[in-house]
Amino acid sequence: MKVLPADKIREALNILAGEAEVYAPLVRGDVSGYIKWTDGPGDELALDILNTYMPPKHIVMPQTENMYKFIATGKDAQVTEIVTAEGPRIIFGIRGCDLQALHALDLAFLTRGYEDEFYKARRQDLAVIARACYQPGPACFCESMGVDRLNPEADVVIHVLGEQGLAWEPKTPKGKDITAKLQGILVDKEVALPQAADMKVKVDITGLSEKLAGMFEHPVWDELSSRCMNCGVCTYVCPTCYCFDIQVHNRGEAGNRFRCWDSCMYKEYTQMAGGHNPREFKKERFRQRFLHKLQYFNERYGANLCIGCGRCIIMCPNEVNILEIINKLKEVQVDA
Amino acid sequence: MPDLDRHTNPLVPTMVKVVKIIEETPDVKTFYVTTDEGIPFKVMPGQLAMVSQLPVGEGMFSVSWQAEDHLQFAIKRVGLLTEALHEIEPGQTLGIRGPYGNGFPVDECKGKDMLFIGGGIGLAPLRSFIKYCFAHREDYGKITILYGARSYADLCFKKELFEEWPQVPNCEVFVTIDNPEEGWDGHVGFVPAYLEEINPSPQGTIAVTCGPPIMIKFVLQALEKMGFTDDQVITTLEMRMKCGIGKCGRCNIGSEFICLDGPVFTLAQLKKLPPEW
Amino acid sequence: MSDYTAKAREIAKKLLQDGTVAMVLGWEKGDEPFVSAPAVIRDAADVDRLVVDEYCIHDLATLLPDYRDRSEKIAIFAKGCDSRGIVRLIQDRVMPRDRLYIIGINCPGMKDPNEFIRAASGLSKAKPADKAVKCLYCQYPNPVLYDEVIGEIQQPGEDKRFAEVDKIESMSADERYEFFIKEFSRCIRCYACRNACVACNCRTCIFDETKPQWVGRSTDPVNNILYQIVRSMHVAGRCVECGECERACPVGIPLMLFNRKLIKDVDKFFGPYQAGISLEDDAVPPLSRYRVDDPDEFM
Structure with a gap:
């Protein structure tokens, strides 16, 4: 098997970064995320942590993304530039959970009527070097959400071998091209892949989407939402939450329209100009988030919008726990 | 300057010129927009379009009529964008993208009697269907229009309402205002109550209603009382929208997006959705 | 704190049984020993879910505005910091005193479940602290307002609240700018x-206003700073130093540093004043007070 020796990982990333934007799991102070690799000081490549706090979704949908520029003078107005960000990109070290999240985003942005051209521009030339996940954490439940954590569907799959470096398996033609670029530093070697630890957390969601279809008005939502304080942490650290806002920025006669992450947790999200808000209260916004994840997305696209990475559980300041919620939703009785 | 007129990006507007503005009521204006090459795109009755005053914002509006050489939007002043739109004058360039949404089931309604029930600015989307029926008069049976607003001044499309539509063969127009006022000798009272007074027959009839949520609620109850089945009742929904193409998330009711799967639903379809409308 | 839970359950049970309150805002255990989570108990049969242990770090008062437009009486557990938040909510007319039954907790300092969850998750190599950062320099470990109280009186910690503020103040303007931007x-x-934040209890927050929109939604240094400066200025003189903002921040911004700068300045220029320690009429925050003999002409 091909192996990238531990002391060559930096060099490999630098080679790849010469031809593409490379995003790798980096720790930068209090933040960790799939940050653009510049081999800069202060960034620590983090292959020894389970996952990054921030998800990789910003690579295909930046938190703030310029869409087009315009000039408006008196009665005249025109769009002067459409800003799409084509170009080769590589995600390095992403796990099966986050990769499945990317596939969910593909469903949302590229199917059912329209293709989102801003998303497509970033997505179409994106190569994925995914990492097989042998040691899941205590908040991980990706297998229950259908993730194959040991065989992620990527262009290259890497296996972290500790001091020996990374076992390197190209899986697609795109993956073979990337591998060819590293010909000088990859070595052929017999290595034993790590033993996979079991995932301790399991939750059976069979039939949950169907059950939820009859639970919109169930009183359990009052109880479940009671500890939520309606901030947007869960939605912003979620690798699948993709809702966005479209806003405008002006400076004199020139301006640009951009989109930015938005959150169904915010009151303003559904606030209509005339004053009506269909999701005025906390319960309604909380319910929207979980039904979107566990029912609506399923009904529309045939996939879950939760991939079991556990980030929302880890990051919620008030200990809202999607596993507890799924279990309660499964438990409660629904009147026929 | 790049040629941006032919782009296909669904989130980027094309430019249109406002050629005429009609003051319908103290807070509703109708804007006629077009391009040098004619209408920017074809719309079906009930479909939506995103209209932008570029430096201010974008908003989703129902196209209240597609004429041969322009599109019409009747827009009520309620927020930041609509306030800005009410300030503009003919000759202003606006952005537009669309058409969005499903529109009214004009073909399925062929051969039926049509009952249109509108309140306030809710007549704007209905108008596109009403005028479509008039343009294809032989395809539809009797047409009944019931429309109400707070006061005489708040009635939209007065010329059509009082002069043109009543002249159309086999068409009856009923107008009501909420409170009595000097000079008004027409009906006074809320739309749902007037509907019960008129008591139209559900036989072979499709009812289409649009207006403020509270009016819709009571109109639906009245229609049910009169014997209209859920398949015979059509309404349009409104949610906050940003993208118009089913991506940005906020206009969902259950797994349906109002911008894509709506805004037009039969009551039968609505009853299958979570009661969030 | 081993006897706090039993006492808490006993009080809650009595209050629910005799109808004094309709609900109890407390904590229950999560699925890990280091997780205690906010809980609403409405039935005396459920009081055994309640716990009061060293992981009950959340300021339950921040959940009270959810119930502002209702009328039921609420029992709420309150540590020293939380009780100051309750005082603020009463002063801000969010919740009348007579709708609350306050069960005070003399607090020895808490551990932060989030630090433990993050350490256990494998996402962080940082070790959780024995005492949460927000509790380190606590000056009010004992509730300032309560109907009854659990536990022994606790001694305040060392008052080094402004040590970091002093450091920032001694920076040059350029250094400070660099620091804020970073x-x-x-x-x-x-x-x-x-x-x-318990002080952030506006019905419509300025950041949710769309007509006009005061602060841009894009994440860039300018709008982020504008957001954070406006936020901390809005709570100037009203921040009760519960430290929940900093604890909740997912990206580790030292928010209490900014809040404490304002606490220090409000105390110095308009004080002496500490927010939320008294319900007396003259204890409303200096920046929310109107006096005819105010030295400044501001109106």
């Missing part, structure tokens, strides 16, 4: 700091 540039505008 800290705020990573803000993701999740508004956890706002929603975790």
Whole structure:
């Protein structure tokens, strides 16, 4: 098997970064995320942590993304530039959970009527070097959400071998091209892949989407939402939450329209100009988030919008726990 | 300057010129927009379009009529964008993208009697269907229009309402205002109550209603009382929208997006959705 | 704190059974020993879910505005910091005193479940602290307002609250600018700091206003700083130093540093004043007070 020796990982990333934007799991102070690799000081490549706090979704949908520029003078107005960000990109070290999240985003942005051209521009030339996940954490439940954590569907799959470096398996033609670029530093070697630890957390969601279809008005939502304080942490650290806002920025006669992450947790999200808000209260916004994840997305696209990475559980300041919620939703009785 | 007129990006507007503005009521204006090459795109009755005053914002509006050489939007002043739109004058360039949404089931309604029930600015989307029926008069049976607003001044499309539509063969127009006022000798009272007074027959009839949520609620109850089945009742929904193409998330009711799967639903379809409308 | 839970359950049970209150805002255990989570108990049969242990770090008062337009009486557990938040909510007319039954907790300092969850998750190599950062220099470990109280009186910690503020003040203007830019540039505008704040109880927050929109929604240094400066200025003189904003921040921005700068300045220029320690008429925050003999002409 091909192996990238531990002391060559930096060099490999630098080679790849010469031809593409490379995003790798980096720790930068209090933040960790799939940050653009510049081999800069202060960034620590983090292959020894389970996952990054921030998800990789910003690579295909930046938190703030310029869409087009315009000039408006008196009665005249025109769009002067459409800003799409084509170009080769590589995600390095992403796990099966986050990769499945990317596939969910593909469903949302590229199917059912329209293709989102801003998303497509970033997505179409994106190569994925995914990492097989042998040691899941205590908040991980990706297998229950259908993730194959040991065989992620990527262009290259890497296996972290500790001091020996990374076992390197190209899986697609795109993956073979990337591998060819590293010909000088990859070595052929017999290595034993790590033993996979079991995932301790399991939750059976069979039939949950169907059950939820009859639970919109169930009183359990009052109880479940009671500890939520309606901030947007869960939605912003979620690798699948993709809702966005479209806003405008002006400076004199020139301006640009951009989109930015938005959150169904915010009151303003559904606030209509005339004053009506269909999701005025906390319960309604909380319910929207979980039904979107566990029912609506399923009904529309045939996939879950939760991939079991556990980030929302880890990051919620008030200990809202999607596993507890799924279990309660499964438990409660629904009147026929 | 790049040629941006032919782009296909669904989130980027094309430019249109406002050629005429009609003051319908103290807070509703109708804007006629077009391009040098004619209408920017074809719309079906009930479909939506995103209209932008570029430096201010974008908003989703129902196209209240597609004429041969322009599109019409009747827009009520309620927020930041609509306030800005009410300030503009003919000759202003606006952005537009669309058409969005499903529109009214004009073909399925062929051969039926049509009952249109509108309140306030809710007549704007209905108008596109009403005028479509008039343009294809032989395809539809009797047409009944019931429309109400707070006061005489708040009635939209007065010329059509009082002069043109009543002249159309086999068409009856009923107008009501909420409170009595000097000079008004027409009906006074809320739309749902007037509907019960008129008591139209559900036989072979499709009812289409649009207006403020509270009016819709009571109109639906009245229609049910009169014997209209859920398949015979059509309404349009409104949610906050940003993208118009089913991506940005906020206009969902259950797994349906109002911008894509709506805004037009039969009551039968609505009853299958979570009661969030 | 081993006897706190039994006492808490006993009090809650009595209050629910005799109808004094309709609900109890407390904590229950999560699925890990280091997780205690906010809980609403409405039935005396459920009081055994309640716990009061060293992981009960959340300021339950931040959940009270959810119930502002109702009328039921609420029992709420309150540590020293939380009780100051309750005073603020009463002073801000969010919740009348007579709708609350306050069960005080003399607090020895808490551990932060989030630190433990993050350490256990494998996402962080940082070791959780024995005492949460927000509790380190606590000056009010004992509730300032309560109907009854659990536990022994606790001694306040060492008052080094302004040590970091002093450091910032001694920087040059350029250094300070660099510092602010660096800290705020990573803000993701999740508004956890706002929603975790008991002083942020406006019905419509300025950041949710769309007519006009006061602060841009893009995440860039300018709008992030604008957001954070406006947020901290809005709570100037009203911040009760519960530290929940900083604890809730997912990207580790030292928000209490900014709050404490304002606490220090309000105390110095308009004080002496500490927010939320008294319900007396003259204890309303200096910046929310109107006096005919105010030395400044501001109106």
